[in-house]
């Protein structure tokens with residue numbers, strides 16, 4: 001690589017960055033009067049400057065039209081969510097009809113498990129990764145108990161090998177084959193939140209389908225970060241949040257994907273509500289449920305427009321840039337951060353290691369050998385917003401939309417200072 005650990009080299013990389021101008025399209029917090037170096041786009045993405053306009057529009061319509069806004073706002077509220085399906089389908093590699101926006105992530109995963117986790121006395125096991133995101137663990141346990149089963153007999157966790165920081169695809173596939181005709185569901189986080197690993201979604205999905213299980217993915221850390229081809233991979237279902245790499249604001253609406261083979265089926269098990277019924281007969285208030293032809297059949301309530309508006313604003317930017325360009329920048333800036341980390345580690349005589357494997361998005365997880373929390377706090381005080389995970393890990397995610405190569409260089413200098421001074 002042609003990288004150098006100098007300000008000049010970093011600025012040169014910025015000058016040739018095709019996405020350079022997008023940095024100015026976001027609001028950055030300030031520390032000590034200066035724009036922060038923001039590494040937590042994997043937790044809460046920065047606010048795009050155009051978001052305010054989308055939210056104001058809804059607020060104004062509400063003030064001026066009140067209930068009439070449902071049908072007569074410029075973007076009517078009753079089908080506001082439909083505007084997101086097409087641009088979002090491109091981000092996740094799905095057909096437009098396979099995508100919908102509603103609720104929040106864990107809620108959607110629960111709803112999708114109602115449809116896709118249908119345990120029988122023989123086939124009732126769930127495969128997930130060990131130490132899955134806590135919300136997912138609580139979800140698995142409560143779903144299993146809801147069906148009258150025992151989590152300990154039912155939830156099969158894939159382990160990492162001793163001394164290794166990542167999961168091996170062959171171990172996952174071997175476990176799928178071992179559980180075989182007792183396997184009801186495979187549901188894994190597509191990108192692991194802790195080590196940043198990207199799972200081999202295509203072969204894992206194929207292996208799960210081959211033994212007769214349903215396969216879903218929690219894409220919280222994947223969407224807007226890595227290339228996804230959910231439809232072509234034959235994934236049954238997936239869900240993700242909008243507030244991490246998709247920059248749509250705290251706790252805002254989540255997206256779902258349901259494979260087309262499950263659409264347009266009256267008999268398919270689902271928890272239903274009035275917004276899942278066919279639009280043209282919805283307000284006839286009939287007792288029979290007629291599902292929407294697309295993934296909107298999983299809609300339950302009328303859409304939370306104020307929480308969807310920022311998602312629409314964000315998707316406009318994803319539409320303008322495209323995942324391909326975003327991934328190109330991601331690869332380069334993450335490689336540059338990796339280079340800087342190696343340089344600093346050499347200069348300070350080895351203080352940490354990167355535990356993220358080569359299959360990764362933009363997140364690098366750094367395991368600190370000596371200093372822990374005090375070093376992290378030093379970083380935070382000096383304008384670096386990163387995040388801390390027990391026991392001794394700092395997660396760094398240089399989101400390609402708004403992080404600069406100069407940020408990476410400056411971070412390296414602050415890190416070095418912190419290690420040498422503390």
Ligand SMILES: *Cc1c(COP(=O)(O)O)cnc(C)c1O
Pocket residue numbers: 104105106107133135136189193218220221241
């Ligand atoms: C962030 C994240 C969640 C968050 O769930 P919410 O329901 O949006 O609070 C769930 N699962 C994973 C894997 C996550 O990374």
